[in-house]
Amino acid sequence: MLRTCIGCRSRADKTTLVRLVVVRTPTASVVTPDLDGSLPGRGAHLHPEARCLEQARRRRAFGRAFRQEGPFDTEALDALVAPAT
Numbered sequence: 001m002l003r004t005c006i007g008c009r010s011r012a013d014k015t016t017l018v019r020l021v022v023v024r025t026p027t028a029s030v031v032t033p034d035l036d037g038s039l040p041g042r043g044a045h046l047h048p049e050a051r052c053l054e055q056a057r058r059r060r061a062f063g064r065a066f067r068q069e070g071p072f073d074t075e076a077l078d079a080l081v082a083p084a085t
């Protein structure tokens, strides 16, 4: 099953990507890694790599992928993706 990474835009097998969903709170849209594929809602896929996360952020890919306004809270995703620096 191929999915497009919202960071690097390449297609990859979904097992190599992490599925993301948005959980709305009163203050933010929390980007939540769906590690066991159980969370409902519109999903987006991303390589769990700092490079792809950075590209997604720079391109404002979250808003497009989730069809929602930000701000997006990516703390959980940041923790999952080991920072490059």
Ligand SMILES: [Zn+2]
Pocket (backbone or CB within 6 Å): 005, 006, 007, 008, 009, 010, 046, 047, 052
């Ligand atoms: Zn990627």
